[in-house]
Amino acid sequence: MRVDKQRLREIIKELKKWKAHATILLSLYVPPGRPIGDVLNLLRQELSVADNIKLKKTRNAVERALSIAIERMSKIPKVPDKGLVLFAGEDPDTGKSIAVMLIPPEEVPVFFYRTDKIFHTEFLEEMVSESNIIGLLIVERDAATIGLLKGNRLQVVEELEDYIPGKHQKGGQSQRRYDRIIEQMVEDFYKRVGEHANNVFLPLLEQGKLKALLVGGPAYAKYDFMEKDYLDYRLKKIVLPEFIDVAYQGEPGLREMIMRAGDLLKEQExxxxxxxxxxxxxxxxxxxxxxxxxxxxxxxxxxxxxxxxxxxxxxxxxxxxxxxxxxxxxxxxxxxxxxxxxxxxxxxxxxxxxxxxxxxxxx
Missing domain, CATH: 3.30.1330.30 (Ribosomal protein L30/S12)
Incomplete structure (x- = not known):
């Protein structure tokens, strides 16, 4: 069965539900180019060794899983271009069994065989991990929202806020001193936003997963924030060319920003x-x-x-x-x-x- 990433997510979710009290759940990854004969020889050797397992219930479960794997692999003349993945096992207490053989959406990277208390899905999970993430940042002088757009999922990572007083007409030196205090409070908040944004976005950028950064907010705050070096220079390089006017923070603000972004995000699911x-x-x-x-x-x-x-x-x-x-x-x-x-x-x-x-x- 050849599966796409959406179907693979569902299969992984089902496989991760399985937990056993003994090492009876079989996981097998076969990369392209591996001769089927080699794989069958390994499985048959493991089947003969399984006869030495002392606990009957465990021995029977392992032997059934291996027999299913041998039967399925015997029907395959050649490993497909992306490789093959097979899972087999049963719950000795309930008699419930599972057998899944699939061709993944990306090439199987390793030859891997194991019977364990869980199914080893980690190699498949790497295939469905999001690799085209858009960073989202809404900034105003006293509030900010950091989010991620992953395929068809929107994630609010963090919401920040601070108390910044509004302008007050004192007049004279008192007014100027008051304005400087307000400016410093705003700058301190922007620094805080930049630090939190860097902590969220930089690891994703270094992993090659973060493709762009969309910045928005009300009025001029977003421009004031971007004029200085609050964001790491590497992130500033991937900021999309237009800043989006939005009226809200939190998830409503992120949704509004995405809707207003138009062609900037036309490839995002x-x-x-x-x-x-x-x-x-x-x-x-x-x-x-x-x-x-x-x-x-x-x-x-x-x-x-x-x-x-x-x-x-x-x-x-x-x-x-x-x-x-x-x-x-x-x-x-x-x-x-x-x-x-x-x-x-x-x-x-x-x-x-x-x-x-x-x-x-x-x-």
């Missing part, structure tokens, strides 16, 4: 999905025949090539089937996270499945 949900709601309110929902109706529209964008909730069990059908019929699939605004509403009201049509249709 979250921004694209957010825009598609708003378009779906617009056509729903207008009742203009440019959307479709209901499983049978969506399937028919896909089969006829009418769907331009397929919206599907990430928690649907049949998500892979719909993603594949969308690709075959030329529709752009967008996975809707429940973290996105209206995500839960979409999942609950439309069973997490709908389409935006290329042309108006009377159903």
């Amino acid at each position: 979250y921004a694209e999905t957010l825009k598609a949900i708003e378009e779906f709601k617009y056509h729903l309110a207008k009742d203009d025949g440019l959307i479709v929902y209901g499983e049978e109706e969506v399937r028919n529209a896909l089969e006829m090539g009418l769907v331009g964008i397929l919206l599907i909730n990430e928690q649907r069990e049949d998500i892979e089937e719909w993603l594949e059908l969308a690709r075959k019929r030329g529709a752009k699939p967008l996975v809707v996270s429940t973290d996105i605004p209206e995500g839960e509403w979409f999942a609950r009201t439309f069973n997490g499945l709908a389409g935006i049509l290329r042309t108006r249709v009377s159903w």
